[in-house]
Amino acid sequence: xxxxxxxxxxxxxxxxxxxxxxxxxxxxxxxxxxxxxxxxxxxxxxxxxxxxxxxxxxxxxxxxxxxxxxxxxxxxxxxxxxxxxxxxxxxxxxxxxxxxxxxxxxxxxxxxxxxxxxxxxxxxxxxxxxxxxxxxxxxxxxxxxxxxxxxxxxxxxxxxxxxxxxxxxxxxxxxxxxxxxxxxxxxxxxxxxxxxxxxxxxxxxxxxxxxxxxxxxxxxxxxxxxxxxxxxxxxxxxxxxxxxxxxxxxxxxxxxxxxxxxxxxxxxxxxxxxxxxxxxxxxxxxxxxxxxxxxxxxxxxxxxxxxxxxxxxxxxxxxxxxxxxxxxxxxxxxxxxxxxxxxxxxxxxxxxxxxxxxxxxxxxxxxxxxxxxxxxxxxxxxxxxxxxxxxxxxxxxxxxxxxxxxxxxxxxxxxxxxxxxxxxxxxxxxxxxxxxxxxxxxxxxxxxxxxxxxxxxxxxxxxxxxxxxxxxxxxxxxxxxxxxxxxxxxx
Numbered sequence: 221x222x223x224x225x226x227x228x229x230x231x232x233x234x235x236x237x238x239x240x241x242x243x244x245x246x247x248x249x250x251x252x253x254x255x256x257x258x259x260x261x262x263x264x265x266x267x268x269x270x271x272x273x274x275x276x277x278x279x280x281x282x283x284x285x286x287x288x289x290x291x292x293x294x295x296x297x298x299x300x301x302x303x304x305x306x307x308x309x310x311x312x313x314x315x316x317x318x319x320x321x322x323x324x325x326x327x328x329x330x331x332x333x334x335x336x337x338x339x340x341x342x343x344x345x346x347x348x349x350x351x352x353x354x355x356x357x358x359x360x361x362x363x364x365x366x367x368x369x370x371x372x373x374x375x376x377x378x379x380x381x382x383x384x385x386x387x388x389x390x391x392x393x394x395x396x397x398x399x400x401x402x403x404x405x406x407x408x409x410x411x412x413x414x415x416x417x418x419x420x421x422x423x424x425x426x427x428x429x430x431x432x433x434x435x436x437x438x439x440x441x442x443x444x445x446x447x448x449x450x451x452x453x454x455x456x457x458x459x460x461x462x463x464x465x466x467x468x469x470x471x472x473x474x475x476x477x478x479x480x481x482x483x484x485x486x487x488x489x490x491x492x493x494x495x496x497x498x499x500x501x502x503x504x505x506x507x508x509x510x511x512x513x514x515x516x517x518x519x520x521x522x523x524x525x526x527x528x529x530x531x532x533x534x535x536x537x538x539x540x541x542x543x544x545x546x547x548x549x550x551x552x553x554x555x556x557x558x559x560x561x562x563x564x565x566x567x568x569x570x571x572x573x574x575x576x577x578x579x580x581x582x583x584x585x586x587x588x589x590x591x592x593x594x595x596x597x598x599x600x601x602x603x604x605x606x607x608x609x610x611x612x613x614x615x616x617x618x619x620x621x622x623x624x625x626x627x628x629x630x631x632x633x634x635x636x637x638x639x640x641x642x643x644x645x646x647x648x649x650x651x652x653x654x655x656x657x658x659x660x661x662x663x664x665x666x667x668x669x670x671x672x673x674x675x676x677x678x679x680x681x682x683x684x685x686x687x688x689x690x691x692x693x694x695x696x697x698x699x700x701x702x703x704x705x706x707x708x709x710x711x
Contacts, residue, residue, distance in 0.1 A: 224514030225269035225505075233504040235281045238425075241502055242285070242389050244493070245421025248413065250406040251502070253394040254426035258320070263427050265698065266442045266519040267505065275427075279392065280325055286390040287329040288321055290314050291400045294335050294342035303397055311345050313396040318354065329386055330355035334401030337361060357382035359401065359408060366404075366480045373487040378411040398450060403477075407484055414488050421493070424474075424500045429454045431468045431498050432506040438519035440469060441550050445526035448543040448550075460496035468498040520554055521677070521698075524561045527551060528700035532683065535703040563679040564700065566590055571681035577706045579603040581697070582677040583611065593643065596626050599680060600688040601649040604673070604695075608653075611669035612662070620663045621652045646691040673697055682706040 242249040255263070258276040271277070279286055295301075296310040303313050314331060321328050331349055333342050336358040346356045359381040364371050371377050384405075391409070393402045406422050413420040428443035440454050457470040459478055474497040481500075485492035494500050509515055527547045533540040551557065558564050566580035566588045579599040580590045589610055591602035605620055614620070629648060633639040644652070656663035674696030683701050684692075692699045 222511060222514035222517075223269040224509060224511035224518065225267040226508045226510045227269055227271050227274055230270070230274060230505060230508040231278050231281065233507060234275075234278045234502070237502050237504050238278075238282065238390065238423075241421070241423045246419035248386065248389055248391060248418060248420040250391045250393055250409055250420060250422050252402045252406050252422070252424045253392050254402075254424065255428070257317075257392075257394055258324075260427070262442075262446055262522070263505075265525075266439050266522050267509070267515055268518050269510075270505075275425075276324060276326075282390060283325050283327070285388055286392055287327045287386060287388040288392045288394060289330055289332060289384060289386070289405065290317055290328065291332045291334055291393060291395040291402050291405050292345075293400050294333050294337065294339045296396075296400065297333070297345050298339045298341045301397070310396040310400075311341075314349075317394075317396065327388070328354075329388075329391075330357055330384055332357045332359055332382075332384060332401075332405050334359045334405060335361050355385070357384050359405060366477065369480065369483040369487055373411055373484055378408040381408045381412075383412040384409055403481075407481075407488075411488055422500070423502050425502050427503055427505055429469045429471055430506040431457075431470060431501060431503065433469070433509070435467075435469050436553060438516040438523070438554060441554050442519040442522040442526070443471075445523045445547050445550050448526070448530065448546045449540070451546075457496050457498045460498040463495035468496075470497045470501075474500075520556050521561055523547065523550055523554060524556065524558055524564070525698060525700050527558065528703070531703040532701065535683070535705075561677070561679065561700070562588060563677045567679040567681045568702065577680065577682045579678060579680040581607050581673075583607065584672065584676065596630075596643060597649065598643045598645055598685075598688065600646045600684060600692070601644050603678070604646055604691075605649060605653070605666070607673060607676075608666040608669045611672050612665040614662050614666060618662055620660070620666050621649070621656050622660075625652055625656065645685060645687045647687055650691070670695065 238251065258273045260272050260275060263270045264272045292310055292314050301310045302308065303310065306313065318328050331354055333346060333356060336342055337360065349356050362372050362377045366372065393406055395402050410420045410422060429440040433439060435454055435456060444452060444454055453472045454469055455472055455475055457468045457475060460466060460468045478497045482492045530540045530543040530547055534544055563580040563582045567578050567590065570578040570580065570590050570592065574592050577593040577599045578590060580588055581603055582588055587610065589603065589607045591599050591606050593599045594602065609616055609620065626644065629644060629652060630642040634642050653663055653667060657667045676697050678692060678697045678699045680701040683703065683705050689699065
């Protein structure tokens with residue numbers, strides 16, 4: 221994939237811009253951190269060259285100035301809300317994030333439980349954290365939020381919330397997912413700080429939409445596709461246009477809430493230092509795009525991947541019909557179809573020709589490799605072996621795994637583990653390959669090619685098992701599948 225983003229320039233510009241914002245306010249800056257602090261694979265996909273841990277690296281450059289507050293909603297704890305990408309609940313993710321941040325060298329100051337109203341699960345979680353030595357604060361639901369500004373910005377509103385003790389000039393406010401209450405936490409702190417004579421400011425760090433590229437740029441359309449479940453819509457920022465005569469891009473929720481934020485700033489400080497939602501942001505990603513064609517192509521492919529993801533969820537019974545329709549509209553705006561993704565066409569054509577489940581992978585050099593389901597291997601397992609042979613320049617007729625090695629694995633699956641499908645999944649094939657590599661030079665050579673699969677595009681003609689999906693994810697492959705299940709014989 222062509223590089224379209226200068227990551228080193230981004231790290232430098234972003235940290236400098238945040239430092240300038242801290243200086244603007246004086247004592248303290250509360251930085252609402254949208255999206256993922258690390259493992260930001262969406263950004264890495266649509267901005268080829270962007271490292272998934274770029275934002276973390278940027279903060280580590282300021283680690284002596286920064287501390288982290290993690291925000292979680294009490295209702296999310298009570299309802300066991302899950303992060304879809306990781307499959308873990310928000311409360312477990314808070315524990316994971318604390319450990320990850322600390323291991324990286326970031327100081328985690330505390331956790332805030334928002335919308336607290338005595339929920340038993342939230343109380344239990346608070347006690348669990350406190351036993352680990354983690355400070356926990358409670359913020360409450362405020363009647364009339366967010367429109368009754370005078371009540372909100374009072375002792376009966378923000379004043380009821382616990383005051384979060386912080387010790388560093390940059391306070392990064394993050395959360396396991398959207399709707400956790402990050403912005404309200406920042407505003408509450410500013411109210412309390414103002415009463416204590418502390419000069420505090422607020423800024424927002426969202427990578428997307430990118431404010432200084434066109435509204436309908438593929439990058440911004442890909443963001444809408446990624447947030448189709450939230451009904452986010454990119455818009456021209458009318459406040460910025462009126463104030464400066466400049467066209468910038470923001471999204472509907474920030475634009476809708478800005479008049480309320482403006483009133484809150486005026487209530488707390490007497491004036492608002494920002495004239496628009498765009499003013500509040502500190503994101504410099506748009507200034508670090510070095511190849512617009514490369515990022516545009518990558519973003520269009522991301523829209524197609526998001527479409528297949530929504531289709532899969534709909535087929536599985538999730539309520540994603542509106543999500544599918546929205547992404548279809550985005551695809552029409554972008555003038556693309558699923559056939560614009562090369563591996564999609566390759567997998568579907570091969571399946572139509574052979575009448576069995578198939579798969580296709582596009583390698584970094586643009587080569588398309590295909591596979592099919594056989595009596596021994598599923599299409600995913602066969603695809604990995606075929607790709608490794610090509611990457612290792614190994615003759616296609618050479619067996620990487622001895623034929624007699626398959627039978628004992630199949631016997632184990634069907635006779636002892638109760639499986640009705642004797643074919644080897646991708647994880648089982650990789651284990652068999654690893655064992656063969658102990659004595660076979662070609663198998664060893666094939667194993668050494670595995671890192672080259674990272675970032676490659678894969679499409680399958682039918683829905684995969686969870687095992688195969690997890691294997692592809694571990695390999696760093698961008699996977700899509702046709703939203704159909706193929707019935708297989710029980711032999």
